Each structure stands twice: as C-alpha cells, then as structure tokens.
Amino acid sequence: MVIGELCGRDERGNVLSVDHQLYADPKVYEAELEKIFHAGWVLVGLEVEIPNPGDYTTTWVADLPVIVCRDEGGKLRVLENVCAHRGAMVIRGSGNRKVFTCIYHQWSYTLQGELKALPMEEGYHAERFSKSDYRLRAFPRVETFCGLIFAASDPRVPPVADYLGTAGDEVKEVLKGGALELLGMQRYTVGANWKLFVENTIDTYHAPLLHRAIQTNRGGYNFVPGMGRSHKFPNGHNMLKWALTGRAKEFDPRTDLPLTRCLSRTEGWNRSINLFPNTLVLNFEDVLSVRRLVPKGPDKVEMHAYVLAHKGEPEAVKANRAWVMASQLGIAGVASLDDKIAMELVQQGAAGRLKKTILLRGDIDADVGDLTEEQTLRGFWEHWAGVMEK
Amino acid sequence: MTVELLLRRESVVQYQVRLAALLDEQKYDDFVAEFTEDGAYRLIGRENHDRGLPTCIIDDTRDRLIYRSQLI
Numbered sequence: 400m401v402i403g404e405l406c407g408r409d410e411r412g413n414v415l416s417v418d419h420q421l422y423a424d425p426k427v428y429e430a431e432l433e434k435i436f437h438a439g440w441v442l443v444g445l446e447v448e449i450p451n452p453g454d455y456t457t458t459w460v461a462d463l464p465v466i467v468c469r470d471e472g473g474k475l476r477v478l479e480n481v482c483a484h485r486g487a488m489v490i491r492g493s494g495n496r497k498v499f500t501c502i503y504h505q506w507s508y509t510l511q512g513e514l515k516a517l518p519m520e521e522g523y524h525a526e527r528f529s530k531s532d533y534r535l536r537a538f539p540r541v542e543t544f545c546g547l548i549f550a551a552s553d554p555r556v557p558p559v560a561d562y563l564g565t566a567g568d569e570v571k572e573v574l575k576g577g578a579l580e581l582l583g584m585q586r587y588t589v590g591a592n593w594k595l596f597v598e599n600t601i602d603t604y605h606a607p608l609l610h611r612a613i614q615t616n617r618g619g620y621n622f623v624p625g626m627g628r629s630h631k632f633p634n635g636h637n638m639l640k641w642a643l644t645g646r647a648k649e650f651d652p653r654t655d656l657p658l659t660r661c662l663s664r665t666e667g668w669n670r671s672i673n674l675f676p677n678t679l680v681l682n683f684e685d686v687l688s689v690r691r692l693v694p695k696g697p698d699k700v701e702m703h704a705y706v707l708a709h710k711g712e713p714e715a716v717k718a719n720r721a722w723v724m725a726s727q728l729g730i731a732g733v734a735s736l737d738d739k740i741a742m743e744l745v746q747q748g749a750a751g752r753l754k755k756t757i758l759l760r761g762d763i764d765a766d767v768g769d770l771t772e773e774q775t776l777r778g779f780w781e782h783w784a785g786v787m788e789k
Numbered sequence: 790m791t792v793e794l795l796l797r798r799e800s801v802v803q804y805q806v807r808l809a810a811l812l813d814e815q816k817y818d819d820f821v822a823e824f825t826e827d828g829a830y831r832l833i834g835r836e837n838h839d840r841g842l843p844t845c846i847i848d849d850t851r852d853r854l855i856y857r858s859q860l861i
Contacts, residue, residue, distance in 0.1 A: 581842065582842055582843055582844050583834075583836075583837040583840075583842035583843060583844025583845075584834070584836055584837060584842075584844065585834070585844065585846070586834075586836070611860045612860050615859075615860070652850060652852035652853055652856065653852045653855050653856055654856065654859075655856075706844040717843070718843060721842075721843040721844045721845070721848075722845075722848055724844065725844060725845050725846060725847065725848055726847075726848065726849075726853070729844075729846060730846060731832070731846050731847045733857070733860060
C-alpha cells in the first residue's frame, strides 16, 4: 500500500479527496508516527509552562513520553521520559528539580539527561558497565518560535523559522513575540483521528451549519461566501483569517454568542492557524489559545489547549479571555462541544470505508480563497501525502 | 456527628441528586429555575484550581444557563 496514493489528486497535485481509511487504519497511523511525529518538527509545549531554570513538565509526542525542561543555564531540553535501566517512565507531572530520579531503582539523571548517579554502582563490573553509556535520549533539535517549543527527532530538519515560513509571520502577529501569560489549561480526549481535529479547526464551512449557537447569533459569525480568507501555505501550514466582529458594549448574556463579548480590541483580524502537524494557534476576538494535539492511536486524540493572555493586560481582559475560551471553544463550549461530536461521527463512519471524502469547495488551483472554500484542508493534505510517500 | 447534622447533610445530598436528575431528564428550564438571580454554575479542573488559574470548564451565571438551555 502506498499511503499517499489514498489521497485523490489531480494532475497538478491538488488533493481533491481522501480515503476514509486514512483516519482509521492502524497501518496508516503507524506510518504517521514514523514519518511525521518521530521525524520532523512537533509542538511539545509552551515556554510559559517552564519559565525558570529547573522547571519541567511531562507530556507525550504521540506514543512517546517526554520531559520538556529548562536546564540550569536556561536552555530548553526535550528528553525521552524513559529510564535507561529498565525502561520505566522516569517522572510524572510538572515542577522544578535539579535531577530526575526514577522511582523504580533510583537512577537519577541531570536536566541534560545524563546519568548522574545510581545506587550500589559497585555491583556493576567495570568491564561490562560504564555510566556514560546510559542516559535519557535527548531530542537532537529543540527550537522556539514566539514562545512555542518545537522538537524534532531528525537532526537534519531546517531551522523552525524556515520550516514555518509565511505561516510563522502570521503566528508572530497573533503571539506578538511570545510574551504570554498562562490563564489555564483545558485537556480532553476526543474519540477521533488527530487529523479530524486539525481539519475541524481549519474548516469554516461547518461553522454556521453545525453550531446552533452560531446559527442563532445576531450578527457576525454567519460565514458566507466572499467573507475572509482561507490560505494554503508551504509545508502543509494553513490559515483561516477574517475581520474582527466583536461587540462588547452590547453584550446580552441571555442571547449572545460568547465570542461577541470582546474587551481586548475593536479592530484587527481573527486567525485560525494550523502549523503542520499538531499545532493550532487561535485568535478569535478575545480568544487567544494554542491547541496542541497528541495522537493516541488511529481513533483517539488528546487536546491540550493553552488559554493565554498577553503579558501585562488588564485583569478584566484576562478574565474575559478565559471566560470566552471556556464558553465558546473549550470542551463545554457552545462550539467545541458540537465539534467533538461531529469528529467522532466521522470516525464512526470510517467503518464504511468511503473511498472519497471530498475536499472540493472553492477554487482548486488557488492558494487563497474565501472562508467557505477549502484551501486550508487541501494544503494540509497535499503536504501530508508528500511526507507519507517519502 | 449529631443527628441534626446528619439530617442536614442528607437533605443537601438529596437536593444534589434532584438537580442531577433534572439534567438527566433534560428538564433544563426546571434546572435553571433552581438558581437565584445571582446564582452561578462553575466547574473548574483541578490543574487550574490548584495553580490559582482562572480557566474553567463551565463558568456560567444564571443568564448564561438560560442561554445554553435555549440552544438545546
């Protein structure tokens, strides 16, 4: 099976349809781990999680447990959270430490992942054992961009700024250099393939159709042809962009869409940016959020959503950002709760093995269209197919 | 614990069960009617609560519960 061929492409390479099994087949998922998640750049966290030397947090790159930490010198490290002795996960949770000690036999590692000490070392014979042969495997490449921490398993990847390219310029507009404050996390699991979560976030065709809260909203967010932009960027990155529609002064709590309570600004742009593969940067009115996807098998994905503010913003703005995020785009939000159900319905439908789930809206040959076209989705899949065919 | 305290606790538990039953039975108007004007319905994850961070799962006033009930 050549996986890339399961995308239906025209003679110019535009992806016009995808086979439903690309969301469900374990063989496809295994190949994605090898070619995408354990190869190129993947988002592993945000600098705001670990601002000080010794700070660490633990997470996953798909199936692989990792430690994301800041060493004594302030340098970011991403280590496999797997003890070199018997393979136990070394630490859990987050905090601040000088060493990482495995609970099983108390082997301890430096913040750079080197084996520092082990109990009863004299019991190992020198001809068979050297401490320096054992360590936590470090990701060879770790770089940041506007406060986002990326790691790559393949040392040959280009610098992350080059990899992001034009999409990175748009991220800069949203995250303003990365001076961010964390207002909290939302973490939840969706019973759907990780690509369905990406697609849901970069598809506005569904927004006024699936979401009753948007259908019934007075003014704004009734996405219609001609409104906004759908962009396809190089390397599979993509973006939806439309003008701000916030109406803070009129907000009626009994009738209005949470998004329409906007305190931080009166003009500008909203953006939904996907950085291939697992990063989603959202700035809808007062929502400022990064969504990090962690695939957990072909039919399950974890969402780690960072709820953010810019540093130094007024308390009222911060409070509103947290409220709008939870009420609109959190797991119990009036949009994202519907999205979870829709994604899971597509996953359930994958048993039907539909050969062509279509991506035909708008101008197929253009890199830019309006919000109801699907340049975003085609751009994602065209890059995906290219990576999977390598 | 005195009998009086036990009875009071039992009445609170029974009330919580009744509220949960209203949601299970999808009687949303009746659920909202249990709230006073300044009542709030707040659900926050432990991770955020422990760190003093404001992000909730649900953070609704009575008016916002009315809003939600209209969407169903």
